Amino acid sequence: MPDGDWTIPQLAVTVDLAVLTIRSDQLQIMLVERGIPPFQGTLALPGGFLASTSEDIDAAATRELTEETGLRAEHLHLEQLRTYGAPDRDPRQRVITVCYLAFAPDLPSPTAGGDARAATWMPVDKALHKRTTIAFDHKQIITDALERARNKIEYTTLAATFCEPEFTVSDLRKVYEIIWAQPIDPRNFHRKVTGVPGFLIPTGDRTIRHGGRPATLYRKGPATLLHPPILRAAPHGR
Amino acid sequence: MPDGDWTIPQLAVTVDLAVLTIRSDQLQIMLVERGIPPFQGTLALPGGFLASTSEDIDAAATRELTEETGLRAEHLHLEQLRTYGAPDRDPRQRVITVCYLAFAPDLPSPTAGGDARAATWMPVDKALHKRTTIAFDHKQIITDALERARNKIEYTTLAATFCEPEFTVSDLRKVYEIIWAQPIDPRNFHRKVTGVPGFLIPTGDRTIRHGGRPATLYRKGPATLLHPPILRAAPHGR
DNA sequence: CCAAAAGTGTTCACCGTACACCCATGT
DNA sequence: ACATGGGTGTACGGTGAACACTTTTGG
Structure with missing residues (x-):
């Protein structure tokens, strides 16, 4: 950080959210319809300006997320x-957006938080x-979010965040x-994930199904990293 | 991004750099001595405010880097x-820093760019x-930079960026x-990296050494990802 | 000849993949 | 009985780890 004590005028900072969930067997992203120009009537990522000068950006993201x-x-x-931070990403003024990625289980209703804005889900595809x-450039952000999500579940236990408790x-x-858009062998997957210590904690209960053997129910355990990672078939992302 | 057309007053955005290189068999980071309070006389990451309202933040980082x-x-x-973006990370005013990570080969002189400020190298340890x-919070940033670098060279060819052409x-x-702070078997490593298509391009020349068989010289090839990754012995980073 | 570093060959244990097979339930 | 999905056993092939060994230089 340099010396100096001045600010660029007309510079705004926003916090935007790329919230992913799985609904109807599809990876979906939360979008809101814009009420004013520019892009009036089109869909955008939810987000907002920092609520106060003293609000931490991480805290702002958490606040937005729980609200939505x-x-x-x-x-x-x-x-x-x-x-x-491309200079022309908002035609009104210079806006720099700190974007956050969130994983959520399927939600009871899209706007359960009581927020006035109409949040909707759209398949990422x-x-x-x-x-x-x-x-804005939100399509690019969604692309980046998808890539990050695909990579992240390879070596972390975060995929469980998309599931119910x-x-x-x-x-x-x-x-x-669904996230990788590729089939996985159920038998080997079972062995793999149940073999990771601290990933899946059996609750003791089992599912009641419409046919087939009842499955053991699990809760997410304390483990955060997968070792070794679950690797996809094709070379990572390119 | 939300509706609204206002900015938080007294909000500044800076771009800081965590530049890593390898000097004297150590991973080192570029630091500059601060000339004015706060933290006058202490070391900080190089960086600066956005040069103009129309400068892209990625471009600003590139500019700073080539200057330094x-x-x-x-x-x-x-x-x-x-x-x-912690609210109190700069005591003067609210400053949000977009931080960039850079890998550089060992440089002829620390301030070859002609910049007035005294840039120095310090071992990351x-x-x-x-x-x-x-x-400021630059020690935390250095921690994050180190972790990112350690992970990144696992699955990309970026380690070669630390080498001469x-x-x-x-x-x-x-x-x-050096980056992983752990020994690697030379024989297996050799086979592994020379086996990755597009990673290492032989120049045809060989080294002239002070003893031992001359080694083939390589240039970095077009490959960017390593498949499969070079995995470290210990569980990733935790 | 010896030391030192480059590079190759070989063995072995492990792990992901594929798939046969058994288990437990609903209809 | 049969369909459906859960879960286990097992054989095969590829790969990383370990390390003996050869190659090519300087001293």
């Missing part, structure tokens, strides 16, 4: 994704489709299959 | 590390030592050994 989802922070994963219009190995496998 | 190192951007690696004082397999291995 209505969930408690412990049931979510939140991490900083990247900061976007559809949001990234050529013909879909997303405000109690979930089966199948539920967890579905998360991987 | 005197090297052309092609010989360096630069990526965004993280944004730090020493910078992170309990008794070393570093300005032409280097041997031994040179590259030393980079890994």
Whole structure:
């Protein structure tokens, strides 16, 4: 950090959220419809300006997230994704956005938090489709969020954050299959994840199913890293 | 991004650099001595305020980096590390710092770029030592930079960015050994890295050594990802 | 000849993959 | 009985770790 005591005028900082969840067997992202220009009526990532001069940016992201989802922070994963600062990304003024990535289980209702704005879910595929219009550079942000999510579940236990508090190995496998868009052998996956110490804690209960053997229910354990990682078939991301 | 058209007053955005290099068989980080309070006389990461309202933050980082190192951007690696926005991280005013991580080969002179400020190198170990004082929250940033670097060379070819344009397999291995602070078997390492397609391009020349068989010289090839990654012995970083 | 560093060959243990097979439930 | 999904056993192939060994230089 340099010496000097001046600020660029007309410089604003916002915190935006890329909230991912799995709904209807699809990876979906939370979007809000913009009420004013620019991009009036189009969809954008939820977010907002810093609430006060003394608010930490991480805290601002947490606040936004719990407001939008209505969930408690412990049931979510939140991490900083990247900061976007192209000079023309907002036509009104210079806006720098610190963007956060969040993983959430499927939520009872999109706007359970009581927020006035209409938050909706859209499949990530559809949001990234050529013909879909997303405000600002948010389509790029969604692309980055997807890539980060795909990489992250390889070597962490965060995939479980997409599941309900109690979930089966199948539920967890579905998360991987949906995010990676590739099938996974159920038998080997089962052995793999149950073999990681501290990842899955059996609750003692079992599912009541419509057919088939009942599955053991698990809770997420304290482990955060997977060793060795669950590697995808194809070379990482390129 | 939300609706609204106002800015927090007294909010400044800076771009800081965590530049890593290998000098004297140690991982070192570039620091500058602060000329004015706060933290006058103590060391801090190089960086600065955005040069103009229309400057992209990535471009600002590149500019700072080439100014400080005197090297052309092609010989360096630069990526965004993280944004730090704790409200009290600068006692003067609210400052949000977008921090970048850079890898550089050993440089001819620390301030070859002709910059007036005195840039120095300090071993990362020493910078992170309990008794070393570093300005602002920059010690935390250095910690994050080190962790990122350690992870990054696992699955990318970026370790070669620490080497001269032409280097041997031994040179590259030393980079890994120094950054990971752990010995690596020279034979297996050799086979591993020479086996990655597009990683190492032989120049045809060999080293002239003070003893021992001359080593083949390589240039960095177009490959960017390592598949499979070079995994460290111990569980990743925890 | 010896030391030192580069580079190759070989062995072995482990692990991911593939898949046969058994288990426990609903219909 | 049969379908459906949960979960275990096992054989095979690839790869990383360990290390003996050869190659090529300087002293």
